[in-house]
Amino acid sequence: MAFGAIGQPFYLRVLTRILIFALAASSLNLVLGFGGMVSLGHAAFVGVGSYVIGILAWHQVNDVPLLTWPVVIEGSVDPLIVWPLAIGAAGVLAAMVGAVSLRTSGLYFIMITLAFAQMVYFFAVSLEQYGGDDGMRLRAPSRLGWLDLRDRTSFYYLVLALFAVALLFLWRLMSSRFGQVISGARQNAARIRALGIDPFFYQLACFVLSGAIAGLAGVLMANLDMFISPSDLSITRSNELVAMVLLGGVGSLWGAPLGAAFYIIGQLALGTLTTHWQLVFGPALICVVLFAPRGLTSVLFPHFRSGEK
Numbered sequence: 001m002a003f004g005a006i007g008q009p010f011y012l013r014v015l016t017r018i019l020i021f022a023l024a025a026s027s028l029n030l031v032l033g034f035g036g037m038v039s040l041g042h043a044a045f046v047g048v049g050s051y052v053i054g055i056l057a058w059h060q061v062n063d064v065p066l067l068t069w070p071v072v073i074e075g076s077v078d079p080l081i082v083w084p085l086a087i088g089a090a091g092v093l094a095a096m097v098g099a100v101s102l103r104t105s106g107l108y109f110i111m112i113t114l115a116f117a118q119m120v121y122f123f124a125v126s127l128e129q130y131g132g133d134d135g136m137r138l139r140a141p142s143r144l145g146w147l148d149l150r151d152r153t154s155f156y157y158l159v160l161a162l163f164a165v166a167l168l169f170l171w172r173l174m175s176s177r178f179g180q181v182i183s184g185a186r187q188n189a190a191r192i193r194a195l196g197i198d199p200f201f202y203q204l205a206c207f208v209l210s211g212a213i214a215g216l217a218g219v220l221m222a223n224l225d226m227f228i229s230p231s232d233l234s235i236t237r238s239n240e241l242v243a244m245v246l247l248g249g250v251g252s253l254w255g256a257p258l259g260a261a262f263y264i265i266g267q268l269a270l271g272t273l274t275t276h277w278q279l280v281f282g283p284a285l286i287c288v289v290l291f292a293p294r295g296l297t298s299v300l301f302p303h304f305r306s307g308e309k
Contacts, residue, residue, distance in 0.1 A: 013224070018264050021241075037207065042210075046217050093211060098208060
């Protein structure tokens with residue numbers, strides 16, 4: 001990789017981080033932009049993905065079973081085992097949250113997703129064995145056969161490939177009949193019901209898929225930072241994901257990746273100037289929302305409409 005060759009692995013790490021946050025923001029955009037479901041607790045799914053692989057790695061390194069009854073479950077760092085478990089756990093949590101919150105709408109939906117996220121956050125804080133409020137170090141990174149994820153270049157290409165597959169999947173999903181129902185339910189749920197289609201199960205499936213993709217982002221984030229913290233699933237992280245979607249363009253396929261890149265690069269650039277970079281970034285976000293309601297996508301690519309609402 002060119003960045004590693006010129007002795008600048010920092011930029012390679014930044015690119016990897018942008019792709020991971022772009023994946024997480026795209027998962028939020030699936031429910032927020034395409035489905036019209038405003039979730040303020042989306043970071044909980046990211047955090048669950050991180051914690052699952054972190055906890056299993058902790059038990060692997062310490063040679064302590066995760067469970068001894070009714071069956072013995074050992075720890076593991078095998079990505080073919082722990083990654084599907086982490087993604088599945090995030091999907092199960094999303095199913096639980098969606099099953100309750102999707103029976104409401106508007107402010108009630110927002111508050112229920114926030115309440116679930118706060119419960120998961122405080123549960124993570126209470127896990128003293130795994131660091132509690134201080135978080136935990138990922139004791140052993142995942143190893144995918146011949147692919148050593150400790151090599152930052154190999155890990156970057158893996159993240160890039162997963163991001164490309166996820167984006168292609170989202171594009172195909174929203175172009176399908178399923179996506180049309182989700183889009184129709186966002187615009188007028190009563191009309192969808194009049195057509196004999198119950199939008200609840202479609203929206204629930206959309207919410208679960210979104211949570212699973214966010215869980216994958218959490219898995220990748222843990223392997224990048226080699227550290228897992230309750231802050232990864234806090235409301236602050238959820239707000240960051242919302243900001244990325246708003247910056248890039250709600251309902252635009254490329255909006256979330258563009259917003260993630262702008263947010264992280266802007267944070268790094270302003271952070272070198274002042275520790276109070278939020279004082280500058282906040283008004284910039286407000287200006288984007290006021291003067292470019294469709295986000296940066298509509299400003300940089302005014303003739304590009306694919307995937308937008």
